[in-house]
Amino acid sequence: MDDYLIVAETGIIIRILCGGILYLQADGNYTHIIQKGKPKQTCSKALGKFQVELDCKLFCRCHDSYIVNLLEILKYEKARGGYVLLSDGTRVPVSQKKKKHFLAAFCLK
Numbered sequence: 001m002d003d004y005l006i007v008a009e010t011g012i013i014i015r016i017l018c019g020g021i022l023y024l025q026a027d028g029n030y031t032h033i034i035q036k037g038k039p040k041q042t043c044s045k046a047l048g049k050f051q052v053e054l055d056c057k058l059f060c061r062c063h064d065s066y067i068v069n070l071l072e073i074l075k076y077e078k079a080r081g082g083y084v085l086l087s088d089g090t091r092v093p094v095s096q097k098k099k100k101h102f103l104a105a106f107c108l109k
Helices: 047-053 096-107
Strands: 004-009 012-017 021-027 030-035 041-043 059-063 066-069 073-077 083-086 091-093
Touching: 004 041, 021 047, 047 059, 047 066, 059 091, 059 096, 066 083, 066 091, 073 096
Parallel strands: none
Antiparallel strands: 004 012, 021 030, 021 066, 030 041, 059 066, 073 083, 083 091
């Protein structure tokens, strides 16, 4: 996968390899981009804008606050409302309203 996200910050433009992204997390009008083996990147762009830019075959919005890389999911657990376990050990919640869409995308991988 050679796709990149272009993230503009104050005075710099960063190119992030999509395949290296574990998940994105909303924080108000900011988004934290969590990558494998790299520091967290924070940018002033809403999560919804990233959802439009990312490949829906590789990324899925599983919660109002999270988009996950489907290839980095080790398992989905129904306990505690539902969550996914990512390759780095992070647990990301799956919301009730996004569960059906998430499971359809996850089971196709």
